[in-house]
Amino acid sequence: MNSWSQACDWPGRTEFGGWPHTYYLFNAPAISGEEILNKRLSKKWLPLAATIALGVGLVACGDDNGSSSEDTTAAAEATADTTAPADTTAPTDTAAATESSEAAAPAGDWSANFKPWEEGAAPVACGPKDGGALKAAWVYVGPINDGGWTQTHDEARQKVQEHFGDKIETTYKENVPEGEQVSQVIEDLIADGNTVIFGTSFGFQDAFLAAAEKHPDVCFEFATGYKSAGNLSQFYGAAEDTDYLTGMAAGAASKNGKLGYLASFGIPEVVRGINAWTLGVRAMNPDATVKVVWVNSWFDPPNERKQAEALIAAGVDVLGMKGIDSPATGDAAKAKGIPWAGYNRDNSANYGDVWLTGTQYHWDVYEIPRLQQVLDGAWVAGNYYGNIGDGFVGLSTYGDLVSAETRATIDAKKAELAANPGGEFTGPIKDTAGKEQLAAGKQHTYEELMGMQYLVEGVDGEIPAG
Amino acid sequence: MKSPIRLERRLKQPRWLNWAIPFISLLGALIVGAVVLLATGKNPLDVYWRILDRGFLSKRSITGTLRTATPLAFTGMCAAAAFRLGVINIGGEGQLYVGAVGAALVGLWLGGSVPVGITIIVMVVAGMLFGAMYASIVGVLRSQFNTNEIITSLMMNYIAGIILNYLIFNSRSYWRDPRSVGFPSGKPLDERAHWPSYELFGFGVSFGFLIAVVAAIVLWIIYKRSRLGFEIGIIADSPRAARYVGIRTKWTIVAVTAMSGALAGIGGASQVGDFAHYLDAKGLQLNNFGYTGIVVAALARLNPLGAILVAVLLGGLTNAGYSLQGPDFPSGLVGTLQGLILFTAVAGEILTKYRLRANRAASKAVTA
Amino acid sequence: MTNSAVRMTGVVKRFPGVVANDGVNFEVLKGEVHALLGENGAGKSTLSNILTGLYRPDEGTIELNGAPMSFASPKAALDAGIGMVHQHFRLVEPFTVAENVILGNQETPFLIDAESIIDRVNELAARYDMAVDPNAKIWQLSVGEQQRVEILKVLYRGAQVLILDEPTAVLTPIEADALFRTLRAMTAEGRTVIFISHKLDEVMSVSDRITVLRGGRTVGTVATMDTSTRELASMMVGRSVEFSRVVRRNPGVPADVVLSLSQVNCDDDRGRHALHDVSLTVGRGEIVGVAGVAGNGQRELAEVIAGMRSSTSGRIAVAGNEVPNGKARAAIAGGVAHVPEDRLHTGLAAGHSVEDNMALKNYRTPLLSKFGLLRRNVIATQASDLVTKYDVKTPDTATPVRLLSGGNVQKVLLAREFSTRPKVLMAASPTRGLDVGAIETVRGRLVEAADDGVGILLISEDLEEIMSLADRIVVIYEGRLVADMPAADATREQLGLLMGGAKMEASR
Known part of the structure; x- marks a missing residue:
């Protein structure tokens, strides 16, 4: 019952968490504007209180929209700063890159990283039938101003809208809880005439699969999943490459060689991130160790902050994170004045004094051409795994803490990884028990990356049982 | 100082109130909601129709x-x-x-x-x-x-x-x-x-x-x-x-x-x-x-x-x-509407137990 | 200026279905103790609630010191100098006397000067002869002392007119005497006391003038010295009432024991030893009175017989059959009826209807429920039959008992208890708080039941009641039965001494 109390933020940045929960103040930094409405606390209680708060905060909702567009601009600039260099060489394993256009960025072609589920499948006709605008919808698990995951998705949606103008009409549904509500929302969107639907939370996957089977004439695009259907695509990207680069910045920033890392779940995607980050850290700071804590949630700002503070208390002098949607870790770092490598969103503006850099997704790199295919009647379902080369993943703006020398080192490595995605995992690599996981000179296959279940040497922690 | 109206406990709750109050309070909620919607540039009738249609009327909505x-x-x-x-x-x-x-x-x-x-x-x-x-x-x-x-x-x-x-x-x-x-x-x-x-x-x-x-x-x-x-x-x-x-x-x-x-x-x-x-x-x-x-x-x-x-x-x-x-249509506005409806439902509930009374002559100061 | 402290003229207050005050005229002079006398439901409480600002009259005027007044709230009335001492105290138990006195007082400054408050409380207490330690916590005090704190509270706030609602109901005779002295001291200083009561004797002894209410109307105001108990009683009930020793149709048969306790011991709620080797018998049709000052184990005695409390040792038998220890249902099934002291919240479920309350003891019988489901129509019939038979005044059987007057509450309780056809009936203070008419009815019912062969254990602090009803009297003191004598042999003085802890020999 997300929306019952999940409303919009209101000024004054008090968190509403009514009885029976203790209420707390979420210490958002000055400019970040979109404070995270703590989903869990506020959601649980209660519509009545929410009414009062919302009544007061109505005006604030308008403000929020305003400020999020500001952030969009900021993010757009960030993109310009950090996209791959223009002279990127073609990805090694594909000839497609040679066909890439002369556009400055991205240099790689997204389609090289897209594989249809079935070669030669007939396109799904989900374009507008009556010559009207194509209606496309995004379903989000969080609020569009979460300062992280959902916000970057919505920023991509806005870019899509800008790109196509009146050829496409986009909409979104936020705060949709995983569970059976998702299918209701999808049904409602289809009833409204939407023929392309994007899902952005792993927990939506089954509902999307079921809806895809039920509505063969609607195109479904799903981020971060793995299940397939003739009209259900999967898209994601090689964040481990940029995680490695972020780790380099972190390793260079650490003085005592002890770093802390917040991770959401012990799943391959996150494990890859931890490992890549740690390898990056040790590339700059060979004896450094990375202490990992598991938050067991994608979005739980109070807990994230608590864990971050615990890490700082344990003596780490740089913080990083993966699979975490809010900047609460940054708040902890900022409070103690220690460097922080973020994830998923450019927070250089709001956390300037502690910001290093972070992995960032440019969903529009994939979404815009895919929607163009829909308009062209050429859309087929398949799997996409973007990378630095095609601009799907990138680094956020460097913070002032990253020296020019470090930047140069990272940029050089970035060019290398753009040409060779996954190149940071080149043997020999040992796990925490000292066992060799990758022989010298070898590189992990895509399948090995997707199923990664070990932690590299230098990580202080273990994957939760299972 | 003194509020012009006050609540007085009803000694008996008339039966018809139990039915009438929810409807009256719902009506009240819709009116307040309409003001909010108009203030944010929406047509209340369209919005209310959509709530009815997507929540309660069509067969697909009822299923959902x-x-x-x-x-x-x-x-x-x-x-x-x-x-x-x-x-x-x-x-x-x-x-x-x-x-x-x-x-x-x-x-x-x-x-x-x-x-x-x-x-x-x-x-x-x-x-x-x-x-x-x-x-x-x-x-x-x-x-x-x-x-x-x-x-x-x-x-x-x-x-x-x-x-x-x-x-x-x-x-x-x-x-x-x-x-x-x-x-x-x-x-x-x-x-x-x-x-x-x-x-x-x-x-x-x-x-x-x-x-x-x-x-x-x-x-x-x-x-x-x-x-x-x-x-x-x-x-x-x-x-x-x-x-x-x-x-x-x-x-x-x-x-x-x-x-x-x-x-x-x-x-x-x-x-x-x-x-x-x-x-x-x-x-x-x-x-x-x-x-x-x-x-x-x-x-x-x-x-x-x-x-x-x-x-x-x-x-x-x-x-x-x-x-x-x-x-x-920000989700905050949605929450406001939903909250209004619930809030008035509870407020109406109070009215079945209490009644409003005008506070007439306030007490005079004791000077005599 | 007149000498009038409070004058109420033509006061009307209506509640749905009831006119509680129907044109009451009532005048109290400065410096007098004015008793407000009337049966339960005569309108005394409504009138005092109007005077203290809790209700507002629908019609009529109130004058205070000759000036018209209308109170919007109890606070406004207090500001005007009218203070009420309620029958049920409103004190915070873990707080001290001084803290309670200043509690809720708007003039209390943010920072409390404890010393000056204690001085002031001491001064007031001394002036009116109300010994109480300002530093004692409320829970440490006796009921009489707690009442003094209530009085101090209103005095501290400068009340000139004090309304006391049945103040002696909770007091021992000695404490009551002390209270009367206090009231005298206050009136001597020009304060005015309105004394609500239905006890004729104490009204006669404490008041200067008396106003009698009946059915929401003023019957009349008389000067105490010009009237008599008998006249007041007839004003109250509208007919003459005689109190005298009852005449029994069928005398009891002590040898045919229906209730026997042997060597029963038990603990109270705090785990202290409350009953010491209590042995007692009640014969068929016999009324045994248990006399004693409240708090000497009467409650535990009743509860242990009723199966509400487990004994630690000893045996209890009803009509020769031993009753399992601490099993209320077994005691009920065995034929024990119980009219507890706390009628509304122990003997009855106050928020439930007359109908439900009538079924409280027998809802599990096959007559009233089958396969775990209640037979609502039978329950309704049972209730309306009992309402008719026991003359309960209620709009209908669906009315919650909390809305009934005290006398009718007791009638519901008695009707139900008698309807279970008990062998033994325990009645704890069965007439406390009732008006004259209701007392008469209740006593009549008890005697009638005894005449029909029910053994009755009458636990009461009201010696008059015990002496007029009981065949045999036992005295309880500190959890022990200290005397057992035929009622005919007992005298007030002797019982009073025994209740106060004097030895049997000494009293002879």
């Missing part, structure tokens, strides 16, 4: 509304059942999780190997038993050690959440799908353990919702007609009188908390059997069914049949709310 309402009906009855006794069980949330765990266990175990009907009945019973046993911990603590059930049931919610996380994310448990790639998820049930849904009057009704209706009727009979209901009423009214006539108060507290938990447990079982078809550790926790159930119970004035109606109302409002949302 009943789906959304099902867990709320169960948790609403769960809260109502315990509140009637004066036991503030706010543990419907956790009891629902545990019921889901139980139903998933037997569903995975029996699904496909025994007849469908048996599998489904055993799943329902398992949900009830798991929910009941989990809740009875709260009941026993309250009756034997006089612990505050608000605190214990709340803490048990967190524990149940941790159990769910453990089963799916942190262990290779029986419930976890060993084949899940990347993100861990629950093991899917055999199709022969999926609960049926029926076409009634042209819209789909899940098996879980039908159980909810039956449970509400049974619960209503218990309260209105049964000895147990009579005893529950006496205990809630006067514990001393209960002791005086020899009612087994401690036993009743445990029994009622267990019954309350059993209801939430079926709600959890229905989430597994009707909708998710696996133990959805995250989905269960993100929806806050248990906490919303407290609102349902309060709005239904602890009446189990009322809980069904309120759950359907909330279900419809929820779905209509998602339907309204979009780039030009």
Whole structure:
């Protein structure tokens, strides 16, 4: 019952968490504007209180929209700063890159990283039938101003809208809880005439699969999943490459060689991130160790902050994170004045004094051409795994803490990884028990990356049982 | 200084008020909502029509509304059942999780190997038993050690959440799908353990919702007609009188908390059997069914049949709310509308018990 | 200026279905103790609630010191100098006397000067002869002392007119005497006391003038010295009432024992030893009175017989059959009826209807329920039969008993208890708080039951009642039965001494 109390933020940045929960103040930094409405606390209680708060905060909702567009601009600039260099060489394993256009960025072609589920499948006709605008919808698990995951998705949606103008009409549904509500929302969107639907939370996957089977004439695009259907695509990207680069910045920033890392779940995607980050850290700071804590949630700002503070208390002098949607870790770092490598969103503006850099997704790199295919009647379902080369993943703006020398080192490595995605995992690599996981000179296959279940040497922690 | 109006308790509640007040307050909510909508540049009639259409009118919407309402009906009855006794069980949330765990266990175990009907009945019973046993911990603590059930049931919610996380994310448990790639998820049930849904009057009704209706009727009979209901009423009214006539108060507290938990447990079982078809550790926790159930119970004035109606109302409002949302309709505005409707419903409730009176001549100063 | 402190003229207050005050005229002079006398339901409480600002009259005027007044709230009345001492105290138990005195007082500054408050409380207490330690916690005080704190509270806030609602109901005779001295001291200083009561004797002894209410109307105001108990009683009930020793149709048969206790011991709620080796018998049709000052084990005695409390040792038998220890249902089934002291919340479920309350003891019988389901129509019939038979004044059987007057509450309780056809009936202070008419009815019912062969254990602090009803009297003191004598042999003085702890020999 997300929306019952999940409303919009209101000024004054008090968190509403009514009885029976203790209420707390979420210490958002000055400019970040979109404070995270703590989903869990506020959601649980209660519509009545929410009414009062919302009544007061109505005006604030308008403000929020305003400020999020500001952030969009900021993010757009960030993109310009950090996209791959223009002279990127073609990805090694594909000839497609040679066909890439002369556009400055991205240099790689997204389609090289897209594989249809079935070669030669007939396109799904989900374009507008009556010559009207194509209606496309995004379903989000969080609020569009979460300062992280959902916000970057919505920023991509806005870019899509800008790109196509009146050829496409986009909409979104936020705060949709995983569970059976998702299918209701999808049904409602289809009833409204939407023929392309994007899902952005792993927990939506089954509902999307079921809806895809039920509505063969609607195109479904799903981020971060793995299940397939003739009209259900999967898209994601090689964040481990940029995680490695972020780790380099972190390793260079650490003085005592002890770093802390917040991770959401012990799943391959996150494990890859931890490992890549740690390898990056040790590339700059060979004896450094990375202490990992598991938050067991994608979005739980109070807990994230608590864990971050615990890490700082344990003596780490740089913080990083993966699979975490809010900047609460940054708040902890900022409070103690220690460097922080973020994830998923450019927070250089709001956390300037502690910001290093972070992995960032440019969903529009994939979404815009895919929607163009829909308009062209050429859309087929398949799997996409973007990378630095095609601009799907990138680094956020460097913070002032990253020296020019470090930047140069990272940029050089970035060019290398753009040409060779996954190149940071080149043997020999040992796990925490000292066992060799990758022989010298070898590189992990895509399948090995997707199923990664070990932690590299230098990580202080273990994957939760299972 | 002095407010011009004040509330005075009604000595008698006229019967017609019970029916009239909800309508009047709804009307009030719509009028206030219209002002808010106009202020934000929306056409109230369009918006209200959309709420009606997407929440309550079309066949597809009713199907969806009943789906959304099902867990709320169960948790609403769960809260109502315990509140009637004066036991503030706010543990419907956790009891629902545990019921889901139980139903998933037997569903995975029996699904496909025994007849469908048996599998489904055993799943329902398992949900009830798991929910009941989990809740009875709260009941026993309250009756034997006089612990505050608000605190214990709340803490048990967190524990149940941790159990769910453990089963799916942190262990290779029986419930976890060993084949899940990347993100861990629950093991899917055999199709022969999926609960049926029926076409009634042209819209789909899940098996879980039908159980909810039956449970509400049974619960209503218990309260209105049964000895147990009579005893529950006496205990809630006067514990001393209960002791005086020899009612087994401690036993009743445990029994009622267990019954309350059993209801939430079926709600959890229905989430597994009707909708998710696996133990959805995250989905269960993100929806806050248990906490919303407290609102349902309060709005239904602890009446189990009322809980069904309120759950359907909330279900419809929820779905209509998602339907309204979009780039030009912030979710905050949706929440405001939904909240207004609920808020006035409660305000109206106050008016059935109290009446407004103008504060005429204020007291004069004593100078004479 | 007149000498009038309070004058109420033509006061009307209506509640749905009831006119509680129907044109009441009432004048109190400065410096007098003015008793407001009337049966339960005569309108005394409504009138005092109007005077203290809790209700507002629908018609009529109130004058205070000759000036018209209208109170919007109890606070406004207090500001005007009218203070009320309620029958049920409103004190915070873990707080001290001084803290309670200043509690709710708007003039209390943010920072509390404890010393000056204690001085002021001491001064007030000394002036009016109300010994109480300002530093004592409320829970440590006796009921009489707690009442003094209530009085101090209103005095501290400068009340000139004090309304006391049945102040002696909770007091021992000695404490009551002390209270009367206090009231005298206050009136001597020019304060005015309105004394609500239905006890004729104490009204005669304490008041200067008396106003009698009946059925929401003023019957009349008389000067105490010009009237008599008999006249007041007839004003109250509208007819002459005689109090005298009852005449029994069928005398009891002590040898045919219906209730026997042998060597019963039990603990109270705090785990202290409350009953010491109590042995007692009640014969068929016999009325045994248990005399004693409240708090000497009467409650535990009643509860242990009723099965509400477990004994630690000893045996209890009803009509020769031993009753399982601490099983209320077994005691009820064995034929024990119980009219507890706390009628509304122990003997009855106050929020439940007359109908439900009538079924409280027998709802589990096959007559009223089958297969765990209640037979509502039978329950309704039973209730309306009993309402008719026992002449309960209630709009209908669906009315919650909390809305009934005290006398009717007791009638519901008695009707139910007698309808179970008991062998033994325990009645604890069965007429406390009732008006004259209701007392008469209740006593009549008890005697009638005894005449029909029910053994009755009458636990009461009201010696008058015990002496006029009982065949035999036992005295309880500190959890022990210290005397057992035929009622005919007992004298007030002797019982009073025994209740106060004097030895049997000494009293002879």
